[in-house]
Amino acid sequence: MAKMTMREAINQAMRLEMARDPDVILIGEDVAGGRGCPVDDGEAAGGVMGVTAGLYSEFGAARVIDTPITESAIMGAAAGAALTGLRPIAELMFADFFGVCFDQLYNQAAKFRYMFGGQHGAPMVVRTMVGAGMGAGPQHSQAIYPIFAHIPGLKVVLPSGAYDAKGLLIQAIRDNDPVMFCEHKMLYGEEEEVPEESYQLPLGKARVVREGGDVTVVALGRMVQLAAEAAATLEKDSGLSVAVIDPRTISPLDVDTILDSVEETGRVVVVDEATPICSMASEVASMIVSDGFSSLRAPIRKVTAPHTPVPASPTLEAGYPPTAAKIREAIEAVYNYR
Amino acid sequence: MAKMTMREAINQAMRLEMARDPDVILIGEDVAGGRGCPVDDGEAAGGVMGVTAGLYSEFGAARVIDTPITESAIMGAAAGAALTGLRPIAELMFADFFGVCFDQLYNQAAKFRYMFGGQHGAPMVVRTMVGAGMGAGPQHSQAIYPIFAHIPGLKVVLPSGAYDAKGLLIQAIRDNDPVMFCEHKMLYGEEEEVPEESYQLPLGKARVVREGGDVTVVALGRMVQLAAEAAATLEKDSGLSVAVIDPRTISPLDVDTILDSVEETGRVVVVDEATPICSMASEVASMIVSDGFSSLRAPIRKVTAPHTPVPASPTLEAGYPPTAAKIREAIEAVYNYR
């Protein structure tokens, strides 16, 4: 199996699905490399992060569509096309921009199936970038997906690496409802072993990253790596046995896998890069105290960003998302709670 | 003290503040009764629900400003005016409409203070209608405030009646940061004793609606009444002593008042009309399992709307928000948990 970056894996997932199904189209800003320029070079860009590179050359202007910077029109166009038969992949460059276009997603696409009494949904995927780490400041670094997860009718996927990203994206494209596919910008360059061929991973099924009987860590997105690192260190240093669970999709959430682990450990740390209030970290904790209370032997510790915007300064930004050290500390705290 | 509806109390709060401070302006759709019509009648409307009636006649067109149906422009105008010295009250008719304008609130107004390094914030209030009960369907009935609470930099107020609404709105207008003031449409006509004069209630301070040592119920907005009702019935029927806490503001949240009560009862029900995932119900539960774990003696029960849109049908809508019966059942369940 070849090593592949998450960027390549996502690109490949789109390529495979577009080749398989002519109803799959891609629409967004500069996804076709930028149209209307002196040099008509479809390879010039492929989105600002190069994730869609080459798709324009392969599938042509009718299916890889550059747009003006008008996110409401993009999301609405995708929703309308999805309602009438296509399976659009719409790119929302940075998830931070949801505030200019969310109506078309949350009041329209997400509600079609329900408010039209089951006539049809909006089979569309919104690919979007999340997370801190580039020093890009308050409006380009947010992990805003708890807001997506709050909305009935939206599914929300948060891959933690290349392998999951490919299988989950293929599944998301085939799903019959709108899926917010949140790509952490700091993971694009990270490599994993990824099969060349097509495969699907179900939405709503967590991955047990490592087994462990002492403490359960539920970690999201880029935090999964850090949690696994913290767990490994603790096992080596103190012999602690720490389970790490990556929900992979935060809506729907794989409640069972989490509760099974909590039943064994009774001690829980939830790690997320999003701000804490009404977040997935709170959601997971609250689900456990409702449905797994009898197993619980310690307070649940949430390790999250602070309730502040993301500062531009790298010095400050470094202290913003959870770190392996903070995760380790939280694991030890819940482990040692008596 | 006179009885007053919540509609009147909110109107009076605005009137008092506008009279006191010339920097307070009101901007929104039809807040001045509708301009540009054959009959120039400032009393004609006052917002679709009549909440701003009379303010145009009293304070004139320069301070009570009708706008086109362009919420991004309204919120942005309020934010820009607030950044430069005014204290606008901007009306977002139904909170459901946040999806067409949220960027100006969450990326702009809410972040000014932080991203400008403390130079200035946006002292503005967004008054907006929330909640089900009118049969108005999926796009006019949502209790979408958990999304507001998720955003650092936004304060979120959720009054449960006329008295609180007046004092909290006056405080919100004087606050130096953006406040989302969420008015439940089914409470507008509800009466309470309300002083004629000006008074303020602090943001971030809960109201203990009733004391009780057996179970703690944290209820939000319109749910406070239902929770109090359920508690009273249970006390009468089964001698249970149920504390009901109304946080009044969900951001900031009065953590201490809730934890104090939980310390006594060890049993908690959280009641909210919003959909459950990444909601304030989850937030409150997760806060308690993090910070009040040692007191907890039963699973926390959340009584919320289901994870669905709000249906138009009154038959279905009746089963959508929590009812007093469902709250009672939850209280009994946590009380009887062994």
Added chain:
Amino acid sequence: MNLDEPTLRHAYETMRLMRVFDETGRREFLAGKLPGFIHMYCGEEAIAAGICAELTDADYIASTHRGHGHCIAKGCTIEDMALEIFCRRDGLCRGKGGSMHIADLKKGMLGANAIVGGSAPLAVGAALKIKTRGESNVSVAFIGDGASNQGTVFEAMNLAVVLKLPAIFAYENNGYAEMTGVDYHCGSGDIAARAGAFGMPSHKVDGTDYFAVREAMAAALAHARGGKGPVSIECVAPRWYGHFEGDPQGYRTKEEIADLQETRDPLALFRERAMATSSLTEADFTAMDAAITERIEAAMAAADKAPLPEPDDLYTDVYEVYD
């Protein structure tokens, strides 16, 4: 524009259905039988009828909160519509949508929309589907004068021009956005000219004149079906009732409305012209009116007695139920 008798009959019946459906619906609403908000289309019937006259089920429309007329023009059966505005189990949306979200996808009716300006991007999306599939249909967005100022609508127009999509922007200028007059809220005072500046042909017509609307739409259809991109049409036709039922309309005079009903009733104007140019008679119209009234009364009565949704329907039609 010369239309044959069956076409004239169909056009009139369509408009008459709209008129009676809304006025009867209003009666039921005032009797407390319909939930939520209800918005009357009376006075504007010629717009929907003219715009949709030559559309088939394979063409799309995306509608507004004031959507009953659009539904009828696009071929939804009024019996199904009545069930939906009564929020019954067998309504078009199983009672989950109601008046402001009524939709009938098999008829190409992509839904009323309770978000002002929400229709335009969706219609552009349907036009994108048409173009991607290489079909020759069109997609129409109905947009109120108030909605014409929404950012979503401007974005949608620009995108349709950029991608040369078969989208038609049908502006319904009924004089008011809730209680605000169009001369106030539309800064330029001219919706059609503003649309034209986005780079598409733009028409402005009397929206009480079925023939004028239909003619403008015929030109728009030729353009859009010919692969030449989008078109806009502003139709001017003031509404007869308040913004929604319950609006006391303090901002306009009884005389304005009486005058409208007297001189600019789209149905009366249509009748006159049809009688002058065809063999249709007063008696023909009276007969059509009676038949329609009977049909609508029956539909409303049936809807009133039709089964309600089951409580558990609350949880269906979402991809996933959490508890």
Added chain:
Amino acid sequence: MNLDEPTLRHAYETMRLMRVFDETGRREFLAGKLPGFIHMYCGEEAIAAGICAELTDADYIASTHRGHGHCIAKGCTIEDMALEIFCRRDGLCRGKGGSMHIADLKKGMLGANAIVGGSAPLAVGAALKIKTRGESNVSVAFIGDGASNQGTVFEAMNLAVVLKLPAIFAYENNGYAEMTGVDYHCGSGDIAARAGAFGMPSHKVDGTDYFAVREAMAAALAHARGGKGPVSIECVAPRWYGHFEGDPQGYRTKEEIADLQETRDPLALFRERAMATSSLTEADFTAMDAAITERIEAAMAAADKAPLPEPDDLYTDVYEVYD
């Protein structure tokens, strides 16, 4: 337009500061010293300089992601700016904003903005404050060609017309929105005409010509300060560098850029004209250039050595800290 020598000097120095600030900043960015994204203003200097020439600290501007030029034109000191793009403790925004959020409220500079189209409603808000207080200042929104299509911008223009606010919409048409050409993304092909259709006077000028920009702005100021409402100005001036640093610009040719630098350098064009119409000499410009280079090198070096924020600054400047 005839300007006296001190004015000419000041104008040139302003533009030269922009040029050298960005090119030096670019060097520092490429050396890995600046975080995030950095967007070069080179080639567009005459726009900000011309638009802001007659503004005071009591006038407002709302800026874009490409905001350094706007800051300098509005009077921010480059030393404070350098600290901010280096994200230092004593920067204009204490390092929390960085290049894309640099703001200086005491100078009426309401912030760069990393949301495309975000500036326009905010500028309208500042104009509303001016009108409410009865002041005679103006508020300017800088808007890119790509941003010109955003719904927020159209809404802002309409609201400014409706409320007759002293707002000026300064469009910077630099040919590209990221990698997409303006002829593609702007359906009408004419930003100024589209703005005009919103009901305001609209100018279109060569944005590499300081004098042309300043002249159009003078007319706009007379209009806006006179209480006559908003104005728009489209300034055409292609950028010299990629969208951001790191953009390899595969979508344009080296020749295009070389030609621009040769024939449409706003600073060179200014120098020529200034020398022809005043007593300023080659030597004067050389001296100004040298002084500016020195000043900016010093500012960048100082910023590079300046103290970083303290870790706990992460939690300040929000109304409330949760833990």
